[in-house]
Amino acid sequence: MKAQKLDGKATAATIKSELAVRVEALKAQGINPGLGTVLVGDDPGSHSYVRGKHRDCAEVGIASIQRELPDTATQEEVEAVVRELNEDPTCTGYIVQLPLPRGLDANRVLELMDPDKDADGLHPTNLGRLVLGQDAPLPCTPRGIVELLHRYDIPLNGADVCVIGRGVTVGRPIGLLLTRRTENATVTLCHTGTKDLTRHALEADIIVAAAGVAGLVSADIVKPGAVVLDVGITRTEQGLVGDVHPEVLEKAAWVAPMPGGVGPMTRAMLLTNVVEAAERQLASR
Numbered sequence: 599m600k601a602q603k604l605d606g607k608a609t610a611a612t613i614k615s616e617l618a619v620r621v622e623a624l625k626a627q628g629i630n631p632g633l634g635t636v637l638v639g640d641d642p643g644s645h646s647y648v649r650g651k652h653r654d655c656a657e658v659g660i661a662s663i664q665r666e667l668p669d670t671a672t673q674e675e676v677e678a679v680v681r682e683l684n685e686d687p688t689c690t691g692y693i694v695q696l697p698l699p700r701g702l703d704a705n706r707v708l709e710l711m712d713p714d715k716d717a718d719g720l721h722p723t724n725l726g727r728l729v730l731g732q733d734a735p736l737p738c739t740p741r742g743i744v745e746l747l748h749r750y751d752i753p754l755n756g757a758d759v760c761v762i763g764r765g766v767t768v769g770r771p772i773g774l775l776l777t778r779r780t781e782n783a784t785v786t787l788c789h790t791g792t793k794d795l796t797r798h799a800l801e802a803d804i805i806v807a808a809a810g811v812a813g814l815v816s817a818d819i820v821k822p823g824a825v826v827l828d829v830g831i832t833r834t835e836q837g838l839v840g841d842v843h844p845e846v847l848e849k850a851a852w853v854a855p856m857p858g859g860v861g862p863m864t865r866a867m868l869l870t871n872v873v874e875a876a877e878r879q880l881a882s883r
């Protein structure tokens with residue numbers, strides 16, 4: 599058996615063309631959506647992701663606002679940029695690219711953001727709204743995963759999902775999305791303290807691999823016919839490597855590969871959050 603591909607790149611392209619129509623409609627009504635990015639330091643991965651975000655904006659007609667600081671930037675300097683974007687009327691929504699360089703307190707920075715402009719859905723108020731089932735911008739990678747599964751009609755109702763990794767952008771929030779009544783999955787969150795990862799993974803209908811450990815998910819911990827989403831990215835001398843070992847393609851029914859699976863969906867969901875923030879702005883006029 600060879601797994602079928604959950605094609606995030608193609609799905610993201612479809613979503614972007616849908617968003618371009620909504621952006622046009624907003625502009626016709628006098629709202630010009632704009633995405634801001636705050637990038638601190640010189641991590642090549644972060645620079646590449648932020649460049650990608652602005653390329654995506656240009657594709658769908660969203661304006662770009664870019665703020666860059668050196669890795670010597672102080673907490674106060676980063677917070678000053680956040681305050682500035684909170685007040686900037688051309689900025690509909692913005693993100694602070696993570697991780698921040700060592701020594702900076704990302705939680706304090708996130709907390710300072712205007713929750714209504716939080717395009718990443720990572721502000722504590724928005725994560726709280728998600729817990730309470732209230733309307734809020736959703737974290738981009740978890741939202742992208744759920745959207746990808748829906749667009750491929752992968753059944754979630756009653757599905758056993760094993761999430762591997764407890765990071766703040768994926769592992770922690772994704773269970774909140776998948777266990778909503780609209781998705782109705784059962785989620786187990788595994789991490790480095792999990793006693794028996796094999797047992798949890800083997801039981802799962804769907805595995806979300808977001809640990810950042812190259813090749814961690816081998817074929818022997820995947821149930822035949824399972825759906826496996828690779829969210830991990832490890833930079834090696836040979837290039838980028840995901841958390842899912844290539845042999846899993848012989849065991850799973852569906853795989854969202856890295857590259858080309860969840861990553862492009864993360865980018866498309868960021869644009870979606872910006873468009874939705876602009877639509878809320880229009881509705882409240």
Ligand SMILES: Nc1nc2c(c(=O)[nH]1)N[C@@H](CN(C=O)c1ccc(C(=O)N[C@@H](CCC(=O)O)C(=O)O)cc1)CN2
Nearest residue numbers: 647693694695696718738767856857858859861862864
């Ligand atoms: N503020 C945030 N910081 C980070 C987030 C986030 O959602 N908000 N997520 C990641 C980085 N990230 C976006 O910021 C991101 C990572 C990977 C991809 C992607 O498209 N990956 C490609 C493969 C990698 C490549 O080609 O370089 C793929 O999977 O096809 C997009 C966005 C951490 N920080």
Ligand SMILES: [Mg+2]
Nearest residue numbers: 786797798801
């Ligand atoms: Mg279990």
